[in-house]
Amino acid sequence: MEKIEKIMDREIAWRIFAHEFNISTLFVSEGDERAPNYIITPTGVKCNRLFIIGVVTEVENIGKDNNLWRARIADPTGVFTLYAGQYQHEAAIFLSELQVPTYVAIAGKARKYEPEDGAVYLSVRPEEINISDEKQRDRWVLETAERTLERINIMNDALHSGLSGNELQEFLLKRISNNAHVSGVMHAIKHYENLEKTLLEIKKALAHAIETVTMDSGVNISPQEQIKNQAGTNIDEFKTHERSFEKVKENPPKEILASIIDELDTGKGTSFSTVIEIAQKAGLDAQTVELSLKELMDEGRCYEPKIGVLRKV
Numbered sequence: 348m349e350k351i352e353k354i355m356d357r358e359i360a361w362r363i364f365a366h367e368f369n370i371s372t373l374f375v376s377e378g379d380e381r382a383p384n385y386i387i388t389p390t391g392v393k394c395n396r397l398f399i400i401g402v403v404t405e406v407e408n409i410g411k412d413n414n415l416w417r418a419r420i421a422d423p424t425g426v427f428t429l430y431a432g433q434y435q436h437e438a439a440i441f442l443s444e445l446q447v448p449t450y451v452a453i454a455g456k457a458r459k460y461e462p463e464d465g466a467v468y469l470s471v472r473p474e475e476i477n478i479s480d481e482k483q484r485d486r487w488v489l490e491t492a493e494r495t496l497e498r499i500n501i502m503n504d505a506l507h508s509g510l511s512g513n514e515l516q517e518f519l520l521k522r523i524s525n526n527a528h529v530s531g532v533m534h535a536i537k538h539y540e541n542l543e544k545t546l547l548e549i550k551k552a553l554a555h556a557i558e559t560v561t562m563d564s565g566v567n568i569s570p571q572e573q574i575k576n577q578a579g580t581n582i583d584e585f586k587t588h589e590r591s592f593e594k595v596k597e598n599p600p601k602e603i604l605a606s607i608i609d610e611l612d613t614g615k616g617t618s619f620s621t622v623i624e625i626a627q628k629a630g631l632d633a634q635t636v637e638l639s640l641k642e643l644m645d646e647g648r649c650y651e652p653k654i655g656v657l658r659k660v
Contacts, residue, residue, distance in 0.1 A: 402647025
């Protein structure tokens, strides 16, 4: 019975993209020192726990006596930073034995670190970590995009309602069954400036994530149709915002670079200089190559196992 009660009391593990997580700047604590701490995201997630699936692109031992490991987990919008130490013993062993790159599924705690210089760094402390695969990652991307879009629509409705205080709370309770989400939306509206602009940026990140899944799977349909078919959601709202949801242009620089790496890497990687040389012959300048390569790494589609060597995932 005690175990069941603990499970029921456990915080929701939210589905959040790295982009939204990393731009969050509001942190609240409710109650005494033992009370959970929350990161409030721009879409109103009151996040203590989160669930992510992505590609491990880097693992590093940064602690004495091999007791602290740091990993980078990439989704199509950015990178989560993961730490596992003596209190996450199983996760630390998992990371120490992991071959990069690998798809993983993680349920973990959201954490922030504030050094003396005033900067704030967000990270994830794993509660559970398991091997995943590309199909599960793609499904996670589509479901996370669906959930995020729902939150954006609720947030926009709240912003345009002109309500505040108890009236806003009552308005939200008619649309949201989760009290934590209601609280998160109200906190976010008070804290984040230019929130509509931020929400639009998050929408663009969603479009990019969907396009990545579409291109990687070889499905020749639009991002809107991809979500409708696989996530079962009406996402007509996507069509009303910006051109970021238009059909992907033929051969963007990033995809040209990805094709070059794919052809050159026969299993042991390829040299960075060779990729640059061929990319320039294909008409890409050095700056475009650098920016495109960073995008591919952030999406977990390639990585640098050692300086000067590139490998495809």
